[in-house]
Amino acid sequence: MNKESVLPDLSAACDCVVFLLVRNGQMLLEKRSMLKTSGPGLVSMPGGHVDPGENYEQALLREIQEELGVRPLRWQHFCTLYYQTAELQRNHYYLVDNWQGEIQCFEAESLRWVGLSDVEQLDVLEDRMALQAYQQLIATLS
Numbered sequence: 001m002n003k004e005s006v007l008p009d010l011s012a013a014c015d016c017v018v019f020l021l022v023r024n025g026q027m028l029l030e031k032r033s034m035l036k037t038s039g040p041g042l043v044s045m046p047g048g049h050v051d052p053g054e055n056y057e058q059a060l061l062r063e064i065q066e067e068l069g070v071r072p073l074r075w076q077h078f079c080t081l082y083y084q085t086a087e088l089q090r091n092h093y094y095l096v097d098n099w100q101g102e103i104q105c106f107e108a109e110s111l112r113w114v115g116l117s118d119v120e121q122l123d124v125l126e127d128r129m130a131l132q133a134y135q136q137l138i139a140t141l142s
Helices: 056-068 125-141
Strands: 014-023 026-031 047-049 071-084 088-100 110-115
Touching: 014 056, 014 071, 014 125, 047 056, 056 071, 056 088, 071 125, 088 125
Parallel strands: 014 088
Antiparallel strands: 014 026, 014 047, 026 110, 071 088
């Protein structure tokens, strides 16, 4: 019996890193620039593409510096989810709860801190799913 695959070709996905910056029970969200080709104007967790030759942690360090002007001091991968935009993305989510420097807004239209329970603030379903995975992990470990 010949069955067609339910999933698209996942090997074609572009790797991206997404960072959940947490401070005092709040998370940092961005409103994406209207000039972005992927998700213009959406409220999401910041992130970006992994460049050729980079591993995920190198991309995380570079992207946080480029987008927010800070240097992470502590981070932890907590989930990976696929996200369909104009391209299929494989988003690697990282918790970042300690960094050096003052957060600045270099690429987004704006940044804002919201409570970790404010899931409805996120426009991207996959970011909501990642936040729920983070919350479940924290609840399991406490």
